[in-house]
Amino acid sequence: MDIDWGWIGEHTDTLSANAVTHLRLALLPVLFGLLISLPLGLACRRWGRLYAPVLTVSNILYAIPSIALFMVFIQYTGLEPATVMIPLTLYSLSVLVPNVVDGLGSVSEPVRQAATAMGFGTLRRLVRVELPIAVPIVIAGVRVAAVSSISLVAIGQLIGQGGLGYDIIRGYQLQFPTQIVAASVLIVALALITDALLVLVQRLLTPWARGRAA
Amino acid sequence: MITFEGVTKRYPDGTVALDDVTLECPTGRITVFVGTSGGGKTTALRTINRMVDPTGGRVLIDGGDVRDRRPAELRRGIGYVIQHAGLFPHRTIEDNIATVPYLLGRRKKDARAAARELMERVGLEPGMAKRYPYQLSGGQQQRVGVARALAADPPVMLMDEPFSAVDPVVRAELQDELLRLQAELRKTIVFVTHDIDEAIRLGDRIAVFRTGGKLVQVAAPEELLADPADDFVAGFIGQNRGIRSLSFAGTSKLRLRDDVVRPVTSSDTEGLDWVLVVDEKRRPLGWARGADVDGSLADAALAPVGPTFRPGTDSVRVALDAAVLSASGLAVGVDGDGSVVGVAGGTDLLEGPR
Ligand SMILES: Nc1ncnc2c1ncn2[C@@H]1O[C@H](COP(=O)(O)OP(=O)(O)OP(=O)(O)O)[C@@H](O)[C@H]1O
Ligand SMILES: [Mg+2]
Numbered sequence: 155m156d157i158d159w160g161w162i163g164e165h166t167d168t169l170s171a172n173a174v175t176h177l178r179l180a181l182l183p184v185l186f187g188l189l190i191s192l193p194l195g196l197a198c199r200r201w202g203r204l205y206a207p208v209l210t211v212s213n214i215l216y217a218i219p220s221i222a223l224f225m226v227f228i229q230y231t232g233l234e235p236a237t238v239m240i241p242l243t244l245y246s247l248s249v250l251v252p253n254v255v256d257g258l259g260s261v262s263e264p265v266r267q268a269a270t271a272m273g274f275g276t277l278r279r280l281v282r283v284e285l286p287i288a289v290p291i292v293i294a295g296v297r298v299a300a301v302s303s304i305s306l307v308a309i310g311q312l313i314g315q316g317g318l319g320y321d322i323i324r325g326y327q328l329q330f331p332t333q334i335v336a337a338s339v340l341i342v343a344l345a346l347i348t349d350a351l352l353v354l355v356q357r358l359l360t361p362w363a364r365g366r367a368a
Numbered sequence: 369m370i371t372f373e374g375v376t377k378r379y380p381d382g383t384v385a386l387d388d389v390t391l392e393c394p395t396g397r398i399t400v401f402v403g404t405s406g407g408g409k410t411t412a413l414r415t416i417n418r419m420v421d422p423t424g425g426r427v428l429i430d431g432g433d434v435r436d437r438r439p440a441e442l443r444r445g446i447g448y449v450i451q452h453a454g455l456f457p458h459r460t461i462e463d464n465i466a467t468v469p470y471l472l473g474r475r476k477k478d479a480r481a482a483a484r485e486l487m488e489r490v491g492l493e494p495g496m497a498k499r500y501p502y503q504l505s506g507g508q509q510q511r512v513g514v515a516r517a518l519a520a521d522p523p524v525m526l527m528d529e530p531f532s533a534v535d536p537v538v539r540a541e542l543q544d545e546l547l548r549l550q551a552e553l554r555k556t557i558v559f560v561t562h563d564i565d566e567a568i569r570l571g572d573r574i575a576v577f578r579t580g581g582k583l584v585q586v587a588a589p590e591e592l593l594a595d596p597a598d599d600f601v602a603g604f605i606g607q608n609r610g611i612r613s614l615s616f617a618g619t620s621k622l623r624l625r626d627d628v629v630r631p632v633t634s635s636d637t638e639g640l641d642w643v644l645v646v647d648e649k650r651r652p653l654g655w656a657r658g659a660d661v662d663g664s665l666a667d668a669a670l671a672p673v674g675p676t677f678r679p680g681t682d683s684v685r686v687a688l689d690a691a692v693l694s695a696s697g698l699a700v701g702v703d704g705d706g707s708v709v710g711v712a713g714g715t716d717l718l719e720g721p722r
Binding site for chain 2: 265268273275283286289362
């Protein structure tokens with residue numbers, strides 16, 4: 155298999171434009187997923203009986219093939235980015251919700267009681283003590299969700315949503331391996347870079363977690 | 369003063385954690401709660417800062433019912449120290465200590481400066497200010513816990529088995545530190561422990577709880593040792609309460625002997641089993657057996673002096689310990705410079721207290 159380096163050189167513009175689209179389609183759902191998981195995780199901690207059903211539902215959602223979910227949402231949201239992003243958001247819940255719950259659970263009882271005894275109200279305790287302590291575990295979940303979303307979103311091209319998935323399908327149609335390989339390598343690179351950035355963010359945000367099993 | 373007026377706590381499952389407890393914890397003193405596990409000590413402590421609300425009776429601080437205060441605001445005026453310190457892992461040592469001042473809206477710079485001062489007071493190096501809790505030993509963490517409780521200078525401190533997770537040597541250090549701080553600060557402290565020795569060491573008053581949340585006896589430590597209210601209390605105090613009570617007997621009236629003390633230049637051991645050899649400043653060098661001395665004491669074989677005691681400062685228990693460990697059976701009393709004041713035997717020591 156020959157790689158046509160010249161083609162790559164000529165197409166850096168479209169490739170990088172597609173990479174940007176790709177990242178947006180992949181990472182916005184993780185952000186939305188996080189925004190949903192925080193209150194949902196809190197509710198699961200508060201009312202323990204909620205957790206098992208929430209977890210089951212999010213796992214079932216995760217098991218549904220993305221293509222099937224596209225077909226469902228296409229009826230409501232049409233050939234729009236939302237049709238790709240909604241399923242990815244739902245997928246991210248199956249790692250993010252448990253990690254939010256575990257993160258909050260990593261706050262030890264003495265710490266919780268000390269906070270109460272020093273005069274933190276419930277909300278202030280949550281924001282100043284419990285959520286900050288949950289950050290390393292939540293970010294660990296975000297890393298998994300982000301990497302899998304970057305890889306999954308390539309399939310969004312099936313409903314014409316662009317990104318590097320476009321180059322893979324186009325390369326296949328044209329029997330042009332260079333385009334497929336270039337897009338695939340870029341996807342892996344984006345995933346690795348995103349992961350590395352998240353590790354960096356976690357380090358900066360939680361210097362205190364280094365001595366622990368981070 | 370903290371006052372418990374007929375305080376009862378019955379949990380919804382029927383457990384009675386406190387049963388009609390009436391008790392006073394005097395201002396500026398350390399009141400220690402001891403008793404069986406599950407006896408209601410922690411529950412009693414927590415009724416003071418409203419982490420538990422009683423189902424009957426009232427808890428008053430300086431005459432005011434705690435239930436008239438909003439919990440969060442009440443708690444900011446009450447220091448709280450627990451077993452595993454409960455430090456915030458995500459905050460530096462200085463920010464942990466400044467927690468309550470921050471809650472009270474103090475400026476960050478002032479709160480941190482105050483935190484650093486407190487660190488010195490509780491025996492922590494200022495260099496630790498920027499560290500995180502995981503970088504400290506258990507004993508150091510506990511000191512931070514104490515500093516954090518003191519940060520807003522609350523008149524009342526609640527301490528729930530604060531020193532029970534550290535080893536005995538560190539525990540003794542922390543106890544000394546607390547007594548030293550208390551001599552300066554005169555807080556109203558309520559201190560929970562399982563350890564009767566700790567209770568006796570720290571307590572101005574000791575309250576003994578037994579299963580079912582019943583308060584059995586409240587007394588000063590010496591009174592508790594001398595006159596336990598019932599078999600439960602006597603059993604709880606343990607076997608050797610006679611010996612323990614000697615901790616409260618002073619040595620100021622003790623008659624010390626001087627006849628066995630000899631300078632190292634002397635050779636006179638006439639008629640003595642043991643002589644205590646001292647240098648020119650009367651500092652003890654060791655014990656020489658009279659019968660073995662042949663010539664100058666400078667050449668005599670010496671048994672070690674062992675522990676000494678400070679007459680007037682140390683208790684009879686310390687002196688007795690020194691006597692038991694001494695080769696001659698005599699306890700060596702020394703002054704602040706380490707010079708020998710005199711010696712005392714076991715029977716001399718026990719004469720006073722009896
Ligand atoms: N939330 C609760 N619900 C029901 N029972 C409780 C609750 N909290 C405490 N208890 C019970 O109340 C009793 C007193 O508990 P407490 O924690 O005050 O004991 P303690 O003297 O501090 O014991 P320990 O020395 O083991 O710490 C125990 O029997 C305990 O099981
Ligand atoms: Mg307890």
